Amino acid sequence: MTDHYTATLDRIVDETTAVLLLEDEGSVVDERTVDVERLPLDGRHDGAVFDVELADGSLRAVTHRPDAERDRRERLQDRFDRLSERPPDDDS
Template structure:
């Protein structure tokens, strides 16, 4: 049975190993490592978002989702901006 997750490149270690966080329903359910070279070329950076297909715990396919990546970055920036606003004086 094939399962699909959202995979996010959390970090790249020593320029060689990508650490992916697999998410289901916006919750991290697993962490995977793989060689950076096995990622699609346009997604070889921290914060890259993919659809990840797994079957029997084996990674079958990664599809880069740049539009989802941009939306996540925009949303995070908006949260940061809201949190950095000064509170009104009481």
């Protein structure tokens, strides 16, 4: 059985192990640790977004998605900006 997920690189531990958060429909459903060498070079940083394929529970393919990563960062920045705006003074 083959499963496909979106994954976010949560962190790299001791420069050798990557922690991926697997997502399904926007929710984290699993966490996997993999050898950093299994990740594409351009995706070896916190917050990188990947398409991940698992076959019988084993990692089969990892594809970096820089466009999805950029979109996610922009959405998060927009949300942060909205939350950091001060509400208008209510001097009525």
